[in-house]
Amino acid sequence: MRILYTDVLVIGGGLAGLRAAVGARRRGHDVVILSLVPAKRSHSAAAQGGMQASLGNTAKGQGDNEDVHFEDTVRGSDWGCDQAVARLFVHAAPQAVRELAAWGVPWNRVRAGEREVVMDGRRVTLSERPEAHGLIAARDFGGTKKWRTCYVSDGTGHAMLYAVSDKAVAEGIPVHERMEAIALIHEGGRCHGAIVRNLVTGELVAYVAKATCIATGGFGRIYRVTSNAVINEGIGAAIALETGAACLGNMEAVQFHPTTIFPAGILVTEGCRGDGGLLKDAAGHRFMPDYEPEKKELASRDVVSRRMEEHIRAGHGVNSRFGEHLWLDITLLGAAHIDSRLREVKEICRHFLGIDPARDFIPVRPAQHYSMGGIRTDARGEAYGLAGLFACGEAACWDLHGFNRLGGNSVAETVVAGMIVGENIADFVESSAGELQVSTALVREFLAAEQAKLDTLLQGNGNESATEIRRRMQDIMTDKVGIFRRGDLLAEAVDELQALLQRSRRIGVATRRPGSNPELVAAYRVQKMLKLALCVAYGALQRTESRGAHYREDHPRRDDANWLKRTLASWSDPFQTLPTLAYEALDVRHMELPPGWRGYGARDAIEHPATALRAAEIAAIREAFGHAERFTVQQALMPYEHLVPVRFRGRNERLGDAS
Amino acid sequence: MTTDTPRQLTLRILRSSPSEGMAPHWQDFRVEEAEGMTLFIALNEVRDTLDPSLQFDFVCRAGICGSCGMLIDGRPGLACRSLTRDLGPLITLAPLPVFALIGDLSVDTGSWMRGTAERLETWIHSQAEPDLTAVETPMAPELAEAIYELDRCIECGCCVAGCGTQRMREDFVGAVGLNKIARFRLDPRDERSDADYYELIGDDAGVFGCMSLLGCHDVCPKGLPLQTQIAFLRRKMVAAGLK
Numbered sequence: 072m073r074i075l076y077t078d079v080l081v082i083g084g085g086l087a088g089l090r091a092a093v094g095a096r097r098r099g100h101d102v103v104i105l106s107l108v109p110a111k112r113s114h115s116a117a118a119q120g121g122m123q124a125s126l127g128n129t130a131k132g133q134g135d136n137e138d139v140h141f142e143d144t145v146r147g148s149d150w151g152c153d154q155a156v157a158r159l160f161v162h163a164a165p166q167a168v169r170e171l172a173a174w175g176v177p178w179n180r181v182r183a184g185e186r187e188v189v190m191d192g193r194r195v196t197l198s199e200r201p202e203a204h205g206l207i208a209a210r211d212f213g214g215t216k217k218w219r220t221c222y223v224s225d226g227t228g229h230a231m232l233y234a235v236s237d238k239a240v241a242e243g244i245p246v247h248e249r250m251e252a253i254a255l256i257h258e259g260g261r262c263h264g265a266i267v268r269n270l271v272t273g274e275l276v277a278y279v280a281k282a283t284c285i286a287t288g289g290f291g292r293i294y295r296v297t298s299n300a301v302i303n304e305g306i307g308a309a310i311a312l313e314t315g316a317a318c319l320g321n322m323e324a325v326q327f328h329p330t331t332i333f334p335a336g337i338l339v340t341e342g343c344r345g346d347g348g349l350l351k352d353a354a355g356h357r358f359m360p361d362y363e364p365e366k367k368e369l370a371s372r373d374v375v376s377r378r379m380e381e382h383i384r385a386g387h388g389v390n391s392r393f394g395e396h397l398w399l400d401i402t403l404l405g406a407a408h409i410d411s412r413l414r415e416v417k418e419i420c421r422h423f424l425g426i427d428p429a430r431d432f433i434p435v436r437p438a439q440h441y442s443m444g445g446i447r448t449d450a451r452g453e454a455y456g457l458a459g460l461f462a463c464g465e466a467a468c469w470d471l472h473g474f475n476r477l478g479g480n481s482v483a484e485t486v487v488a489g490m491i492v493g494e495n496i497a498d499f500v501e502s503s504a505g506e507l508q509v510s511t512a513l514v515r516e517f518l519a520a521e522q523a524k525l526d527t528l529l530q531g532n533g534n535e536s537a538t539e540i541r542r543r544m545q546d547i548m549t550d551k552v553g554i555f556r557r558g559d560l561l562a563e564a565v566d567e568l569q570a571l572l573q574r575s576r577r578i579g580v581a582t583r584r585p586g587s588n589p590e591l592v593a594a595y596r597v598q599k600m601l602k603l604a605l606c607v608a609y610g611a612l613q614r615t616e617s618r619g620a621h622y623r624e625d626h627p628r629r630d631d632a633n634w635l636k637r638t639l640a641s642w643s644d645p646f647q648t649l650p651t652l653a654y655e656a657l658d659v660r661h662m663e664l665p666p667g668w669r670g671y672g673a674r675d676a677i678e679h680p681a682t683a684l685r686a687a688e689i690a691a692i693r694e695a696f697g698h699a700e701r702f703t704v705q706q707a708l709m710p711y712e713h714l715v716p717v718r719f720r721g722r723n724e725r726l727g728d729a730s
Numbered sequence: 731m732t733t734d735t736p737r738q739l740t741l742r743i744l745r746s747s748p749s750e751g752m753a754p755h756w757q758d759f760r761v762e763e764a765e766g767m768t769l770f771i772a773l774n775e776v777r778d779t780l781d782p783s784l785q786f787d788f789v790c791r792a793g794i795c796g797s798c799g800m801l802i803d804g805r806p807g808l809a810c811r812s813l814t815r816d817l818g819p820l821i822t823l824a825p826l827p828v829f830a831l832i833g834d835l836s837v838d839t840g841s842w843m844r845g846t847a848e849r850l851e852t853w854i855h856s857q858a859e860p861d862l863t864a865v866e867t868p869m870a871p872e873l874a875e876a877i878y879e880l881d882r883c884i885e886c887g888c889c890v891a892g893c894g895t896q897r898m899r900e901d902f903v904g905a906v907g908l909n910k911i912a913r914f915r916l917d918p919r920d921e922r923s924d925a926d927y928y929e930l931i932g933d934d935a936g937v938f939g940c941m942s943l944l945g946c947h948d949v950c951p952k953g954l955p956l957q958t959q960i961a962f963l964r965r966k967m968v969a970a971g972l973k
């Protein structure tokens with residue numbers, strides 16, 4: 072029995088995990104990171120477009136600040152997010168981007184003077200201030216009032232991941248690569264680490280830690296058509312679910328990105344539209360203004376994706392041998408812009424489609440892209456139900472994004488959450504609650520249980536095929552739990568997934584070798600993925616309203632009166648075939664921004680009874696504070712500073728600030 | 731686009747499983763070509779339908795993460811973005827040389843690259859703790875773009891696998907390492923001097939080991955300017971060495 076001890080175990084070497092690890096390490100704790108792949112291959116590397124932070128350096132970003140970013144984020148979430156967390160996030164995002172600048176990220180910079188850009192299909196001239204020259208630039212992204220998305224050409228995630236990863240190397244933090252956490256060790260509501268499988272040798276190792284942090288990213292691969300990397304299978308979220316103690320929040324909130332190349336599903340960044348690209352149909356008509364006169368191509372992702380599918384249904388799609396799609400036209404941006412700001416897009420078009428986006432339209436259609444749901448934690452990043460377990464990044468649901476995440480808010484979230492949760496983990500480890508008190512008997516028990524499961528797959532007489540079950544699950548999710556959802560189809564999906572889950576208990580593995588064994592990996596993973604798929608499908612079936620990315624054709628209105636609440640899914644009995652759902656109310660009485668119209672999309676929400684009251688209260692507070700500083704007013708509306716770790720409490724300075 | 735019957739492709743793969751003591755041998759798999767098929771799609775089809783034990787590494791399948799470097803018809807390249815229509819009906823696939831073999835087409839580039847990062851200290855060396863709430867230090871827009879140009883390396887290892895020196899000298903830093911030094915050298919946020927860089931690469935395991943055969947430059951999937959960067963760095967290091 073091999074046991075490794077460490078203060079902090081971070082499961083996941085993407086942006087979130089790495090940043091949290093650096094934070095804990097800098098507080099003097101031993102940290103080990105686990106990753107399925109070398110850290111720099113994590114899916115964070117694929118983020119292209121950028122990171123939101125309200126620096127306000129560019130002409131179109133002037134006047135931006137935390138308040139504006141906050142409102143955009145809450146509206147984007149369709150009021151599903153935790154507003155205190157959104158506040159915490161918008162406050163720390165500028166610090167995160169500046170920290171990354173110091174760590175070497177070559178952010179694109181403002182060039183003073185006039186420059187031509189494309190906006191709303193026309194070339195216009197913008198003039199950048201001389202005093203902003205050389206400061207971090209920003210581009211436009213969907214669902215935002217200001218140009219706020221900081222970027223490095225269209226390799227933002229790559230540049231960020233390399234900087235943070237190299238920082239982790241500088242701090243001497245070991246990354247144990249090709250190591251997969253397959254179960255959490257826990258007892259009596261306290262997490263003690265994880266059982267980990269070496270993907271090369273097949274050996275099981277127990278990692279025992281004072282604090283464990285899951286930062287394993289999204290679970291897009293439960294869908295057939297997704298922009299996600301092939302390793303985004305959600306195993307981190309699944310092992311938290313399987314404890315029966317922790318729970319997953321809002322799993323039905325799944326984002327579909329408007330522009331993935333058809334049919335491969337490879338993403339082309341929202342920066343294409345942010346920089347002026349247009350969506351067109353079979354007739355070459357720019358259709359988004361017909362549906363969304365205000366924000367057009369730059370409404371939030373859920374809205375644009377739905378409008379695209381609606382337009383295809385109305386018979387305006389382009390026919391191809393793989394099915395229908397629409398066009399993304401960036402030819403109007405010109406070759407020079409594409410060569411400098413959209414290089415990855417150009418490479419992707421060349422290598423996967425054989426086209427030049429400076430001359431040809433790009434065939435696109437929405438695909439699964441982002442998991443708003445995940446391991447439910449409090450605003451400190453600590454999981455509900457399991458002390459000593461933390462989560463951050465896409466794997467977590469501290470609930471910044473509610474039912475729809477804004478583009479550029481995710482990589483920002485990864486580093487911000489890493490900064491904040493890293494500090495909170497260190498606090499925990501230093502507290503008496505962080506004491507390590509675990510018996511080797513318990514560890515042995517967990518190791519044996521996991522070994523037994525693998526042995527059953529390897530030596531049992533199962534005859535079901537993992538590949539086949541997995542393909543079926545992916546089809547069900549894409550066909551029945553997609554952009555447009557309907558009660559009858561969701562019910563079918565839930566039934567079929569339950570049957571698949573039962574079948575998955577009888578999977579047989581032909582390759583018996585103990586070491587590197589992709590067939591065995593596929594087998595144990597699909598058993599876990601099915602549970603996540605069921606959380607998504609069942610949560611979607613129960614939620615009889617439409618909010619953000621969750622759209623029910625049979626319940627098209629947002630229903631604040633009944634559904635202003637977060638779904639919590641748990642799985643206490645390993646033999647149950649459906650998650651247990653519970654709900655957690657979002658309290659209108661404490662919101663800084665009570666529910667209303669988003670500024671795009673539908674306007675027919677069913678109002679919560681407390682909304683009008685809260686709105687009046689807020690108006691009164693604003694009135695009472697008259698000309699007070701915006702910080703004072705904010706503080707009176709919804710205090711959040713207690714959630715900010717002390718070292719990140721300072722006020723963000725901006726160009727032209729009085730203070 | 732043709733409407734003829736699809737081609738039958740043969741993937742000739744160098745199989746091995748060091749942990750089981752299985753020596754390398756070639757094995758052929760036949761797949762039917764499909765429209766827009768990449769080696770990512772073809773290899774997954776082999777694994778899903780013909781041999782579930784086949785090992786290979788893909789992550790992003792979009793030419794972004796650098797996981798899938800392998801020898802494609804003898805030449806290092808990214809499998810995920812290689813379209814089968816650009817290749818003949820017989821495609822040979824072998825693991826990248828130099829890196830430790832895990833099995834079949836899977837090699838351990840991760841440990842190698844981590845070793846490079848530790849050895850060359852590929853991070854910003856700066857005494858000052860950044861003030862996170864203050865307005866950031868300005869940087870010329872052109873400079874930021876020039877740094878990004880070199881920052882685009884995805885550590886795929888293709889340059890290392892295509893380098894003659896590397897095969898003779900195990901400790902050679904490779905084009906990937908030299909490019910990283912060029913990247914940090916260009917970055918004013920890094921306070922290291924040429925004398926510091928000379929310590930890291932001013933010998934035959936570094937920039938003076940390179941024979942300028944440019945195998946690296948031709949195979950880099952990101953099209954990094956390795957040729958000019960290595961030549962430039964050599965001149966700078968010669969100068970630093972003379973001081």
Ligand SMILES: Cc1cc2nc3c(=O)[nH]c(=O)nc-3n(C[C@H](O)[C@H](O)[C@H](O)COP(=O)(O)OP(=O)(O)OC[C@H]3O[C@@H](n4cnc5c(N)ncnc54)[C@H](O)[C@@H]3O)c2cc1C
Binds near residue numbers: 107109110116120
């Ligand atoms: C194509 C694409 C483009 C995007 N572009 C943008 C953008 O422009 N702006 C933006 O804000 N967001 C963007 N996003 C979203 C954003 O990139 C991700 O949400 C974010 O990077 C996730 O980071 P993470 O650290 O949470 O997880 P990841 O980067 O996915 O890292 C997960 C880590 O966990 C490890 N891991 C997983 N499971 C296990 C396990 N069981 N055991 C051990 N280790 C494990 C993996 O090896 C990996 O290291 C994009 C997403 C995609 C798919």
Ligand code: SF4
Binds near residue numbers: 889
């Ligand atoms: S320099 Fe080019 S070939 Fe070498 S590792 Fe980097 S991206 Fe790959």
Ligand code: SF4
Binds near residue numbers: 895904905942945
């Ligand atoms: S120029 Fe030749 S010797 Fe030098 S790094 Fe490139 S391939 Fe190796």
Ligand code: FES
Binds near residue numbers: 795810
């Ligand atoms: S799988 Fe990422 S580059 Fe090929």
